[in-house]
Amino acid sequence: MADVKGFFYWSSLDNWEWAEGFEPRFGLIGIDYKTKERLVRDSARMYGKIAKENAIPKQLLDKFELVTPHKSKIQQTE
Numbered sequence: 001m002a003d004v005k006g007f008f009y010w011s012s013l014d015n016w017e018w019a020e021g022f023e024p025r026f027g028l029i030g031i032d033y034k035t036k037e038r039l040v041r042d043s044a045r046m047y048g049k050i051a052k053e054n055a056i057p058k059q060l061l062d063k064f065e066l067v068t069p070h071k072s073k074i075q076q077t078e
Contacts, residue, residue, distance in 0.1 A: 013027040014026070014027040027041075
């Protein structure tokens with residue numbers, strides 16, 4: 001179990017990587033490099049919801065079969 005106090009997402013926008021160029025794309029906001037249009041991804045909306053609620057929504061926990069500190073999938077040993 002980790003005592004997480006905060007989280008910083010690596011890149012808010014798609015960007016240029018030294019080793020990979022413009023791929024892969026992993027920003028919360030995608031960029032169409034031809035038109036310069038910004039495209040808000042679903043991951044950005046979810047990250048915003050987590051930040052606003054200061055918690056991971058149950059819907060996300062259920063979708064990815066994540067566990068809360070009170071419901072561990074790993075059987076603890078003494």
